[in-house]
Amino acid sequence: MQPAGVVRSNPHPATPAIVLRGLTKTFGETVAVRDLDLTVPAGALYGVIGPNGAGKTTAIRMILSILMPDRGELNVLGRASALEAKDRIGYLPEERGLYKKMRVGAFLIYMAQLKNDDGPDLPRRVRQWLERVGLAEVEQKRCEELSKGMQQKVQFLAAIIHQPDLIILDEPFSGLDPVNQRLIRDLVRDEHRRGATVLFSTHVMVHAEQLCDHVVMIHRGVKVLDDGIASIRARFDPRSLLFEPFDPAADVQVLSALPGVTQVHRDGGCWELVLGLEADPAVVIRSVASTLTPARLELRRPTLEDVFVNIVTADAGGNEAAALRAAVRDPAGVENEVRS
Amino acid sequence: MRKMLLIAKREFLATAGTRAFIIGTLATPVLMGLLIVVMPRLLQKGAPKIEGQVAVVDPTGQVTPGLQAYLRPEEIARRRQEDVRKMQEDMPPALRAAGGGVSQAAADQAFQTALSNVPRLDVTSLDPGVDVDAAKRPLADTPPREMTGRERLVLVVVHPDAVVRAAGKDQFGTYDLFVRGKLDDRVVEEISSGMRDALVEARVRLSGLDRKQIDVLTRVDRVRSRTVTASGENATNRVLNQLMPFALMTLLLMSIMTSGTYLLTTTVEEKTNRVVEVLLSAVSPMELMAGKILGQLVVGLLVLVLYLGLGVVALISFASLGLLDPMLIVLLLAFFLVAYASVGAFMAAIGAAVNEMREAQGLMTPVMLVFMVPWLLWMPISRDPNSLLAVVLSFVPPFSSFVMMLRLASPTPPPLWQALLSVVAGAAGAYVSIWFAAKVFRIGLLMYGKPPSFATLVRWARTG
Numbered sequence: 001m002q003p004a005g006v007v008r009s010n011p012h013p014a015t016p017a018i019v020l021r022g023l024t025k026t027f028g029e030t031v032a033v034r035d036l037d038l039t040v041p042a043g044a045l046y047g048v049i050g051p052n053g054a055g056k057t058t059a060i061r062m063i064l065s066i067l068m069p070d071r072g073e074l075n076v077l078g079r080a081s082a083l084e085a086k087d088r089i090g091y092l093p094e095e096r097g098l099y100k101k102m103r104v105g106a107f108l109i110y111m112a113q114l115k116n117d118d119g120p121d122l123p124r125r126v127r128q129w130l131e132r133v134g135l136a137e138v139e140q141k142r143c144e145e146l147s148k149g150m151q152q153k154v155q156f157l158a159a160i161i162h163q164p165d166l167i168i169l170d171e172p173f174s175g176l177d178p179v180n181q182r183l184i185r186d187l188v189r190d191e192h193r194r195g196a197t198v199l200f201s202t203h204v205m206v207h208a209e210q211l212c213d214h215v216v217m218i219h220r221g222v223k224v225l226d227d228g229i230a231s232i233r234a235r236f237d238p239r240s241l242l243f244e245p246f247d248p249a250a251d252v253q254v255l256s257a258l259p260g261v262t263q264v265h266r267d268g269g270c271w272e273l274v275l276g277l278e279a280d281p282a283v284v285i286r287s288v289a290s291t292l293t294p295a296r297l298e299l300r301r302p303t304l305e306d307v308f309v310n311i312v313t314a315d316a317g318g319n320e321a322a323a324l325r326a327a328v329r330d331p332a333g334v335e336n337e338v339r340s
Numbered sequence: 341m342r343k344m345l346l347i348a349k350r351e352f353l354a355t356a357g358t359r360a361f362i363i364g365t366l367a368t369p370v371l372m373g374l375l376i377v378v379m380p381r382l383l384q385k386g387a388p389k390i391e392g393q394v395a396v397v398d399p400t401g402q403v404t405p406g407l408q409a410y411l412r413p414e415e416i417a418r419r420r421q422e423d424v425r426k427m428q429e430d431m432p433p434a435l436r437a438a439g440g441g442v443s444q445a446a447a448d449q450a451f452q453t454a455l456s457n458v459p460r461l462d463v464t465s466l467d468p469g470v471d472v473d474a475a476k477r478p479l480a481d482t483p484p485r486e487m488t489g490r491e492r493l494v495l496v497v498v499h500p501d502a503v504v505r506a507a508g509k510d511q512f513g514t515y516d517l518f519v520r521g522k523l524d525d526r527v528v529e530e531i532s533s534g535m536r537d538a539l540v541e542a543r544v545r546l547s548g549l550d551r552k553q554i555d556v557l558t559r560v561d562r563v564r565s566r567t568v569t570a571s572g573e574n575a576t577n578r579v580l581n582q583l584m585p586f587a588l589m590t591l592l593l594m595s596i597m598t599s600g601t602y603l604l605t606t607t608v609e610e611k612t613n614r615v616v617e618v619l620l621s622a623v624s625p626m627e628l629m630a631g632k633i634l635g636q637l638v639v640g641l642l643v644l645v646l647y648l649g650l651g652v653v654a655l656i657s658f659a660s661l662g663l664l665d666p667m668l669i670v671l672l673l674a675f676f677l678v679a680y681a682s683v684g685a686f687m688a689a690i691g692a693a694v695n696e697m698r699e700a701q702g703l704m705t706p707v708m709l710v711f712m713v714p715w716l717l718w719m720p721i722s723r724d725p726n727s728l729l730a731v732v733l734s735f736v737p738p739f740s741s742f743v744m745m746l747r748l749a750s751p752t753p754p755p756l757w758q759a760l761l762s763v764v765a766g767a768a769g770a771y772v773s774i775w776f777a778a779k780v781f782r783i784g785l786l787m788y789g790k791p792p793s794f795a796t797l798v799r800w801a802r803t804g
Contacts, residue, residue, distance in 0.1 A: 066620045066786065086622055097615030101354065113346055114622035158618060 017042045017166050018063060018195035023057050023072035032058040034221045038074070040112075040199055042165075045192045047208035048201040049304065050218040056201040057094055059218065060170050063199075063265055064091055074211040087116040090164035094171045096155045102132070106152055106315035107143055108161050110304055117162035131155050133183060149180050156184055162190055169200035173207050178199045185211055205304035215304060219312045236302040236310065241281070243288060244270040244296035255291060270296060343623045344631040351635025355602045356642060365598075365643060369650055390459035390527055391489035392520075395475060396496045397424045399468040400503040402546065403515075406538025407496070407531075409462040416458045416530065425492070459527050460489065472497055479520045494519050494531055512543065584664075585722055585749035588672060589714055591647055592745050596680050597711060599640030600687040603632060604700060607691025616785050620631070625782040629692075633684045640680050641673075670749055671759055678766030679741035683707060683775035685770070693784035699791035714742035725750040728802065734762050737769020776801045 018040040025033045033055040036076055040046050048056050061067040063074065065082040077085040087098040099107055108126045112118070130136050133153045138146060146154065152175060160167060169188070173181045188211060192198050202208055208215050215232065217225035225232070252271050260279030265272055275284060281299055288297060355361055355647065398404045409415065466475055478492040499513030500506075506513070515535055519528055544551045610616045619628055648669065655664055690703045713733075721730045725747040734744040734754070744762040747754050779801040784792070792800070 061786070064621050066617065083624055089621065091618065091621035093614070093617040093621070095617060097610075097613045097618055099354070099610075099615055100613060101358075110346070110350060111618065114343055114619070116342070155618070243777070315554040 013040060016040060016075075017044070017077055018199065019073075019075040020059075021065070021073040023059070023069045025062060025067060025069050031221050033062065033069075036221075036223055038216060038223070038226065040197060042197050043192075043195060044214055045188075045198045045211070045212045046200075047212035047215045048199065048218060049205055049208045049215055049308065050201075050203065052203050054218045055204075055221040056203075056218055057170055058221075060168055060201060062066075062201075064089065064168065079338075085166075087162070088165040090115075090159040090162065090167040090196075092156055092159040092169045092172055094174070096152060098143040098151055098155065100212060102143055103140055104135070104143055104146070105139040107154065109335055111159045112159040114311060115162035115164070126157075129161060129310075133157065133187070148171075150339065153180065153183070156187065160196075163194070163196075165196055167196050167198045167200075169198070170201055171202055173202065173204065181207075187223065194336060205308060209304050217304075217308055217311065219308075224311045225307065226340055232301055232304070232307055236307045238300050238302055238306070239275045239277070239279075239281075240300045241273040241275065241285065242267070242270050242287065242296065242298050242300050243273055243292075243294060246293040246295045250292050252292065255288055258284065258287045258291065260287070272300065344627045344634065347619075347623065347628060347631025348635035348638070351606060351632050352638045354606065355636065355639050361602075363624060365646065369647075389457060389512065390461075390493075390524055390732060392491045392493035394461050394463045394494045394496065394531060395466050395492055396463060397466050397470055397472065397475065398496075398498045399500045400498055400542070402466075402503045402542035403498050403535070403538045403776045404463065404465045407534045410537050411461045411463055411530065413458045413460055420458070429510075459524075459530065461493070461527070461531075462490075476518050477511065479518055481790075492520070493523055493527065496531070496535060497588060498539075502539055503546060512539075514540070534782055558768065585725075585746045586718060587651065588668070589718065589742055589745045590751045591644060591651075592672065592676055592679065592742060593714060594647070594712060595640045595644040595676060596683050598643050599636040599680060600683045600707070602639060603636040603684050604687040604691045604704075605697065606636075607632065607688050608694060608697055608700060611692060611694075612696060620785065625785060626778055629688050629778060629781045632688060633681070636684060637677075637680055640676065640684075644673075644676055661766035665681045667756075671744065671748060671763070674742035674763045675745055675766065678763060678770050679738060681770035682738040682766070682773040683710065686773040689777035689780035689784065690779040693787070693797055693800075694791050702791070702795055703797070710738045713739050714746065721746045722750060725752055726754065731758075734758065735765045737766050738773070740769070 006326070016039050017127060018038065020036050020038040023033055023036040023038075024031070036055075036059055048059065050056055058067065062069045063076060065076075067295060074081070076082040079085045079086055082089060102110070105123070105126055108129070109122055112122055112126070127136065127139060130139055133156075135150060135153060138154075140151060143151060143154065156169075156172065159169065167188075172184055172188070176184060185207075188198055188200070198212075200211070209229070212229065214228045215225065216223060227235070243252065243255070253264055253274055255261055255271075260276050261273050261284060262276045263272075263274035265274075273288065283298070285297060288294065362580070379628060394407070415433075468553045472495075475495050479495060481491070495518040497516040497518070499515055501509065501513035502515055504514070505511070517528070517531065517535075541551060544554060560648075616628075623631070653662065686707060690700050690707075694700045694703065717729070717733070720727070721733075721743060724730065730743060730747055731754070733739050734747055740762045744759060748759055780797050783800045784797075
């Protein structure tokens with residue numbers, strides 16, 4: 001999928017791409033990140049999730065040695081500091097920036113050169129990447145002439161133009177429309193397939209669900225979850241079915257008498273059937289379907305949003321849970337599009 | 341190193357490649373040239389012609405004819421022509437030789453202006469017994485919108501003993517001069533000179549002496565001094581001697597201010613644009629700062645070399661290049677480097693600490709002070725380049741470079757060891773400034789929100 005000329009060696013070396021041990025950073029009285037431990041294997045696609053202000057950006061800046069931790073150790077691409085491996089890292093900061101007066105092509109070449117990528121084919125690669133994201137015609141335009149969405153795509157290209165081994169993206173989807181979110185998601189997947197390790201942060205859980213195979217949740221500077229998506233689904237399985245009868249007038253409560261079903265209650269536009277601990281979901285699904293004709297019948301999957309809210313509000317009331325849910329949803333309502 | 345050079349190259353091109361810089365840098369010499377050509381023409385059409393009456397109360401009866409003769413328009417024009425000729429004679433030979441061009445044309449124009457603007461003064465003798473207060477009254481009259489040329493401008497009252505001493509007195513009497521408000525100083529000066537000449541003429545004549553003989557006996561022409569140096573001797577050029585220190589110090593200040601200001605602007609811009617975080621993922625803060633300082637150093641050098649080159653061309657065209665010691669140029673470059681490193685690093689630190697240019701103003705006070713002090717001290721140091729103040733300040737960075745430049749370009753420069761010591765002092769100051777800037781730069785770049793005070797910058801430097 002990526003432009004020609006992309007050749008990477010040994011995409012999955014044994015050394016983890018990132019290792020953090022007890023990383024802590026404070027700003028005045030505020031502890032932004034507390035005792036963060038994290039290991040990102042080479043070639044992985046990790047999502048760091050948490051609401052705004054959780055400490056994601058601070059953690060990323062420490063990984064990149066843009067900020068120095070107050071204490072703790074880190075290892076990036078086998079080096080004690082990202083400073084020693086900067087050329088192998090691509091970074092898209094949350095606060096986007098371009099040189100307004102610089103031409104797009106020149107900007108991308110400059111950024112690649114700063115990463116020690118100055119091969120004779122660089123201008124050609126820049127053109128190919130611009131074509132790939134539908135910006136071929138803006139190569140000679142000044143950055144300030146581009147729309148905000150175009151600028152974000154150029155900034156994304158600046159992070160990957162030098163074919164880095166480690167790509168760190170801080171809120172890569174913020175401010176993008178659904179079409180461009182899909183484009184960036186595809187590019188991230190391509191880079192991951194190429195062999196790059198990808199670590200990206202987002203406060204919108206659904207973005208992480210769609211893209212990564214492992215998530216790290218941070219809340220108030222503390223890591224509250226660090227697990228693979230499949231494992232999380234198994235651990236936080238709500239053990240329930242979502243059911244919608246074909247006949248809206250049908251008496252759904254009869255399903256509570258079925259073996260394995262402990263509770264039946266309304267959940268929005270459909271019904272939730274809560275399963276007993278010993279129940280086999282496959283058997284229950286067959287029983288339900290034979291009792292009432294379903295318009296919809298599926299195993300309920302835990303969303304990262306549910307998992308996150310469950311973890312951080314274990315001891316809290318309903319108001320905090322509602323506030324957290326609002327904080328980790330995409331305000332643009334892109335969720336449906338991404339799920340499609 | 342390679343990344344630092346990349347940043348320096350972009351910094352230089354982003355500054356020197358802009359239309360604003362090219363026009364701004366080239367416009368000044370072009371404007372100066374235009375002024376030289378246009379100013380005499382503007383002056384020619386300048387002051388209105390002065391016409392009016394000079395009333396004289398002359399109880400001696402000996403002074404008025406002399407004053408009348410002195411103030412005849414032809415006489416005034418002849419004297420002005422003579423002044424212009426003397427001025428041309430006073431010019432260095434090379435400048436006179438070059439006079440075939442602009443300066444001769446300018447001199448001719450000035451002469452024509454003088455001739456056409458000669459005041460028309462009607463010297464009228466009043467009755468010696470006239471009431472002086474009444475004679476003064478017309479001077480206080482509000483002048484009509486259009487002067488008729490008959491209004492009284494001046495009243496001269498000659499004392500009775502002005503030509504012949506009163507009995508028992510050693511000194512001659514003099515005269516009183518009453519003038520209309522807002523009368524051109526040059527007219528008053530002309531009348532004063534005329535009275536002096538007429539009184540001397542009358543006194544000499546009545547003493548039975550020969551005025552021409554006395555003039556010949558008392559005339560000693562002014563000579564132009566010649567400066568003797570190891571490489572020979574040249575006519576001393578006092579104007580250039582005074583201008584040279586000022587010009588070189590201004591050149592130093594101007595080039596540093598230009599590049600320092602650009603450094604501040606581009607740093608604030610990178611921070612405001614948020615491009616700085618992308619850069620920091622590719623280079624260290626120190627590499628970024630060093631690259632930016634280096635890029636703007638070349639901008640400053642370009643300005644310095646351009647204007648210095650213009651100066652050298654001007655000196656060559658006036659055959660006065662000998663006035664500029666090559667060592668002075670070498671030291672000028674050395675002082676530029678150390679002073680720029682001090683000021684530039686500080687500017688970069690301020691740029692990194694603030695969020696927008698407006699916030700930088702408050703933190704710029706120390707830098708502005710550095711720029712102001714040499715201007716304030718220019719006159720005292722030029723007059724006495726080896727005074728205690730001048731010597732001490734030439735070793736106190738960041739003033740050292742500017743003060744030493746003033747002293748070096750003066751007619752009595754300090755010994756070379758002092759100049760070299762000043763460079764070393766400046767370099768030490770630059771080291772401290774860069775150390776401070778590096779700490780502030782690294783912390784400030786990612787700080788947004790309330791702009792820091794100067795005390796906060798110091799705290800960052802201590803703890804950073």
